[in-house]
Amino acid sequence: MKERFEGQNRAALISSLKRQFDSGDTDVAESIASGGELIEFKAGDALIDEGAEDNDVFFLVSGQVSVVVKGQEVRQLKSGDHVGEMAAIEPSQRRAASVIAAETVVAVKMTGAAFMKLADRFPPLIWRSVAQELSRRLYDRNRHMVAPNEKPRMFIMSSVEGLDVAHEIQAGLQHDVMATVWPNGVFWAGGYPLESLETAVAESDFGVAVALFEDIVETGRGDRKPTIRDNVLFELGMFMGRLGRRRSILVYPNLKGLALPSDLHGLTPASYLPGEVKDLPARLGPVCTQIRKIVQQHGVKTATN
Numbered sequence: 001m002k003e004r005f006e007g008q009n010r011a012a013l014i015s016s017l018k019r020q021f022d023s024g025d026t027d028v029a030e031s032i033a034s035g036g037e038l039i040e041f042k043a044g045d046a047l048i049d050e051g052a053e054d055n056d057v058f059f060l061v062s063g064q065v066s067v068v069v070k071g072q073e074v075r076q077l078k079s080g081d082h083v084g085e086m087a088a089i090e091p092s093q094r095r096a097a098s099v100i101a102a103e104t105v106v107a108v109k110m111t112g113a114a115f116m117k118l119a120d121r122f123p124p125l126i127w128r129s130v131a132q133e134l135s136r137r138l139y140d141r142n143r144h145m146v147a148p149n150e151k152p153r154m155f156i157m158s159s160v161e162g163l164d165v166a167h168e169i170q171a172g173l174q175h176d177v178m179a180t181v182w183p184n185g186v187f188w189a190g191g192y193p194l195e196s197l198e199t200a201v202a203e204s205d206f207g208v209a210v211a212l213f214e215d216i217v218e219t220g221r222g223d224r225k226p227t228i229r230d231n232v233l234f235e236l237g238m239f240m241g242r243l244g245r246r247r248s249i250l251v252y253p254n255l256k257g258l259a260l261p262s263d264l265h266g267l268t269p270a271s272y273l274p275g276e277v278k279d280l281p282a283r284l285g286p287v288c289t290q291i292r293k294i295v296q297q298h299g300v301k302t303a304t305n
Contacts, residue, residue: 001104002040005061013038016061017108019080021125028122032059035118036110041101048084048099055087055112063105068098075137076102085130088112148300154179154291155201157235158210165272166210168280169251172288176295177206198238205300207239208291211252213274240267246298251287268294 005013010033017029036059041047047058047065059082067075067083074097077083083099091112110118119126154177158166163183170179180200201207211232232250239248245266252258254271270287 001062002038002106005038005106013061013108016079017059020059020082021129025122025125028118028125031118031121032108032110035114036108039107039109041105041107043101043103045101045105046098047101047105047107048095048097050095050098052095054095055084055091057082057084057088057110057112057115058099059108059110061106061108063107064102065105066100066102068100069096082129082133085115085133088115089130148302149178149203149205150300152177152206152295152300153204154206154208154295155204155239156181156208156210157239158183159212161214162210162212164277164280165212165251165284166208168284169208169210169288169291172281172284173291173295176292180204198242201238201242204243205298206247206249206291206295207235207243208249208251209235209239211250213253213255236267243301246294247301249291249294 003009005016013033014026014029017032018024018026020032021028038061041063048054048056050069060077060079062079064076064078065083066073067077077099084095087093087095119130154173156166156169156179158181160183163181166181166183170181173179182197182200209232232252236248236250246268248267250267250269252269252271254273268290270290272283272287275283
């Protein structure tokens with residue numbers, strides 16, 4: 001692929017580089033071609049690695065790349081785009097993203113120092129192009145950001161047997177949160193796959209896992225103590241992974257000697273007393289009060305909390 005832009009085909013290289021700038025300036029394109037190195041990348045190759053300390057700039061001549069942040073693709077760039085100039089402008093900053101070839105890519109690689117000399121030579125063209133690129137990135141970032149919920153949302157996960165408890169919590173907090181009850185725990189519910197469950201949790205601000213007396217089992221080794229069944233612990237793990245410990249709440253029966261796993265420390269436990277079904281509103285009143293205080297304290301999720 002690279003040979004299409006080398007030697008007698010240099011005109012094709014200049015034509016591609018001219019697309020980097022609105023003016024289509026030939027002198028700028030010639031300077032980039034002369035001051036940089038033409039490199040070919042195979043699909044999957046990294047032009048830039050997130051966290052790296054280099055500051056080279058890449059002018060994409062052909063092909064397409066993916067911009068990846070913490071393992072997630074946030075943008076795609078193609079021939080006519082340039083990438084990496086922020087590290088050249090501020091060399092003390094590490095790379096903020098990886099840039100991976102999505103297919104065979106040909107690019108002109110220019111050192112940060114050479115790019116800054118280019119900017120000094122053609123300041124209006126280069127800096128206007130950089131400003132336009134920053135504007136596009138800000139727009140893309142805002143497009144991917146999710147607006148906070150207007151009212152706190154709570155996801156209550158329970159087995160079918162625990163729906164009385166879950167619905168009582170939902171009713172007790174109806175003026176404080178928009179609560180959704182998900183039956184059948186982490187297993188399929190109403191024909192929805194696990195991906196739908198993960199999406200629903202991610203859109204919530206708080207997660208409540210409901211445990212019944214039937215969910216209390218004894219530890220199987222050493223000093224046998226009552227503990228929470230694995231399926232409830234899995235639910236809590238999902239909440240903590242998506243929402244954080246402060247927003248993950250375990251509602252469980254008040255049982256003497258109940259031992260919670262050490263990796264659950266930091267989440268909010270809320271226990272209720274045993275009794276008859278008709279007394280459920282009274283038994284869950286303190287639980288609802290405790291949850292209400294947590295909701296008032298932390299509010300909806302935002303980028304800062």
